[in-house]
Amino acid sequence: DYWARDLPIQKGLYNYDEIRIDYYRDANAMFEAFKKGLYEVNPEGDPAQWNKGYDFPALNQGRVVKETFNTGTPKGMSGFVFNTRRPIFKDIAVRRALAKLFDFGWVNTNLYYDAFDRAAGYFNDSELSSIGIPASDREKELLAPYPDAVVAEVMDGTYRPASSDSSGADRTVLREALSELQGAGYELKDGALVNTASGKPLAFEILVTTKEDERLALAYQRTLARIGIQASIRNVDASQYQLRRQTFDFDMIRNSWGASLSPGNEQSFRWSQEAADQDGSFNYPGASQPAIDAMIEAMLAARTRDEFVAAVRALDRVLVSGFYVVPLFYLPDQWMARWTTVEHPEQTSINGAKLETWWRVPE
Structure with missing residues (x-):
């Protein structure tokens, strides 16, 4: 005899007389x-x-x-996260090159029966996504004070994550990434990619806590090794993983940020400059850009749907242009x-x- 059962907002809902939930370990x-x-x-x-x-x-x-x-609803971003607090990942050119080296085609075919679509932005497969859409006049207006915040191909809608021949060893992609890393100050020396100035190898740790993430990391590790990049994988228990993630004590982790059709205050906890230095926040890559804060502020201040969509797309463009993650995939x-x-x-x-x-x- 629930008082609202016949109201229009409840019609067709909550039809069960009893629901039992069983838990399995x-x-x-x-x-x-x-x-x-x-x-x-x-x-x-x-x-x-x-x-x-x-x-x-x-x-x-x-x-x-x-x-x-x-x-x-939007499919959020799932990716291997670069911790830009680490000196090795401070250079955006390095992050962009490393992001190219995840062979989505091989992983999707050999591990997942081609079930996944490639993630590209942070609001995939929705009207809030900037992927494949040139920036509107309103977006350009919002981004105008930050001319370097969005790369050209993201602004004009032509950006896509690097695609491969799905062989696990696409030589064209490997050459492109190697060329970009050489432009960023690295060189191949005795089979290892090292910093030209310091002689230190390009090496980092991927922190995982599940077998699935370990399997993905191993696939990524194999491709990185082909151009002399040393990626080690460390599998830790859940409590240690959580502690290290909360205190940003990692080089790279996998993370997923969910999305809805009405993003709001939670974006500040994920991406703001304040959150970058706040232990326990979801700003795992340490993104710290005035443009991000400004786009979040514009999103929260929007009073029409058009203004809101423009602000979210502008935020998406800034995040994509920061190359904070190696984009992975989502179930469509x-x-x-x-x-x-x-x-x-x-x-x-x-x-x-x-x-x-x-x-x-x-x-």
């Missing part, structure tokens, strides 16, 4: 439980599992179905598997599948 045990019907809805994010793991009797008999849902759609004892509306929201709109099929 092991992902394999959890999936086996789903296959046996011990729980009925399984969101899936593992491409290998989605492509190979759903061959079991209940699915073959039609009692379990796999479904893909489109979403209209939402994957869900369910037993047919549960149903959902034919049309889903812009956010994709929402369990609060689903219901149990009457027996």
Whole structure:
């Protein structure tokens, strides 16, 4: 007898009389439980599992179905993060060259069944993204006081992360990156890339805490080694990883920043100059640019949707131009598997599948 159950804003929502949530300490045990019907809805994010793991009797008999849902919300940025507080990553030319050396094509084909799309900006696959779109007059106006904050190809919408032939050893990309690093003051010496002035090798540590991140780091490490860059991988437990991440005690980590259609104050905690020096903030790369602060301020001050979109796109352009991460990838759609004892509306929201709109099929 919920008082608002018949109001228009609640129509079709919260149809269950009872919801039970079971917790599993092991992902394999959890999936086996789903296959046996011990729980009925399984969101899936593992491409290998989605492509190979759903061959079991209940699915073959039609009692379990796999479904893909489109979403209209931004796909955020997932990437290997350069800690620009470290001297080795202070030079944007070095970061830009290193970002080219992640072979997305090889990783996507060999590890993920070509399931992912390449991340490019921080609001991918939405109206807030600047990727593929020339800057509007309003964006140019916002960015005018900061003429060096956005590189030309990001401003005109032609920027894309480097693509390869998916071989894991694209010589064209390797030559381009090596040439850029030589322009930044490095040279190949006895098979190692070293700083011409100091003689120190271009070497850094990738900090990971999961097997998946370690696998990605190993793929990146192999490509880096082809031009003499020494990337070591250190796998630490979750508590140590969290401490080092909170205190910015790392060279490189993997991180994902989620996104919505209404970004707001949280962008300051992620990207502002103040957050760069604040332990525990989400400004892991140490981005510290007046242009970023100004774009966040413009976003928060916007009073129309057009002003808001322009400010967010301008922020996106500044972040992309800073080459703070090696862009990785995102799932373009939402994957869900369910037993047919549960149903959902034919049309889903812009956010994709929402369990609060689903219901149990009457027996």
